[in-house]
Amino acid sequence: MTAVRKFWPILTGIHRYEKTLSTRGRGVGEIIEAPILAYLIETSQGRILYDVGCDYAKIVDPVQRAHWYESDEFPFGPPQMTEEQRLPNRLEKLGLRPQDVDLVFCGHLHFDHGGGLSEMAHAEIHVHQRELDAAREPADGAYFASDFAGDYNWCPQCAEYALAPGVEAIETPGHTAGHMSMLIELPTGAPILLAGDAADLTENLVDEVPPGLCWRDREDLARASIRKLKRLAEEMGAELWPNHDMAFFLARNRFPDFFD
Numbered sequence: 001m002t003a004v005r006k007f008w009p010i011l012t013g014i015h016r017y018e019k020t021l022s023t024r025g026r027g028v029g030e031i032i033e034a035p036i037l038a039y040l041i042e043t044s045q046g047r048i049l050y051d052v053g054c055d056y057a058k059i060v061d062p063v064q065r066a067h068w069y070e071s072d073e074f075p076f077g078p079p080q081m082t083e084e085q086r087l088p089n090r091l092e093k094l095g096l097r098p099q100d101v102d103l104v105f106c107g108h109l110h111f112d113h114g115g116g117l118s119e120m121a122h123a124e125i126h127v128h129q130r131e132l133d134a135a136r137e138p139a140d141g142a143y144f145a146s147d148f149a150g151d152y153n154w155c156p157q158c159a160e161y162a163l164a165p166g167v168e169a170i171e172t173p174g175h176t177a178g179h180m181s182m183l184i185e186l187p188t189g190a191p192i193l194l195a196g197d198a199a200d201l202t203e204n205l206v207d208e209v210p211p212g213l214c215w216r217d218r219e220d221l222a223r224a225s226i227r228k229l230k231r232l233a234e235e236m237g238a239e240l241w242p243n244h245d246m247a248f249f250l251a252r253n254r255f256p257d258f259f260d
């Protein structure tokens with residue numbers, strides 16, 4: 001039986017960029033607006049947060065902003081993020097404090113997924129060991145070293161596992177070395193399978209298009225993960241959610257209300 005009680009997708013910012021970053025080899029010159037999301041899962045055993053969005057300071061502080069986002073590596077500049085979209089303020093809308101989150105699960109550690117860790121420093125931080133290693137390398141320019149340099153309570157994982165009954169970590173490498181997706185079994189209704197950045201857009205899933213950025217250019221790994229997610233969704237009767245698809249998100253956004 002699932003321990004899940006409530007589930008919220010939470011908008012933490014918006015990034016405008018060329019579509020090729022989401023769909024490898026497709027969308028040159030086409031600018032899209034992508035939601036940057038975190039997901040809160042309330043269970044009978046505590047609260048879990050999947051991803052923590054961007055580091056607000058790197059976006060609003062001019063010096064940090066110039067250092068992290070205004071380089072050749074970032075031709076599209078920083079995401080837009082308002083004070084209201086910071087996770088502590090989002091949680092406050094739900095009557096919660098950051099301390100009410102027990103466990104943070106980072107699907108991967110790119111700047112728009114692990115950037116907000118400093119606001120959640122009290123929690124256990126779960127991430128795949130291969131992801132932590134790749135981030136520290138760093139394996140690509142979307143890892144911002146200071147996001148994960150703090151003295152956090154890391155709980156590195158080496159395999160698929162259940163975070164709680166009804167909340168399962170699914171290995172989906174390809175976009176990054178140790179990327180993980182998450183299967184959430186709600187108390188009622190179909191389970192939700194969060195692809196994370198294994199699939200940014202519905203198009204990635206339908207056409208089995210790898211993300212623009214693939215770890216060591218391993219398109220094969222990324223495509224295998226997309227197929228794995230589709231297979232699992234089919235087996236479980238789950239709804240498979242892409243992670244940076246604005247239309248898909250807006251059709252499901254009910255914050256501060258929730259799924260149950």
Ligand SMILES: [Zn+2]
Pocket residue numbers: 108110142175197
């Ligand atoms: Zn990413």
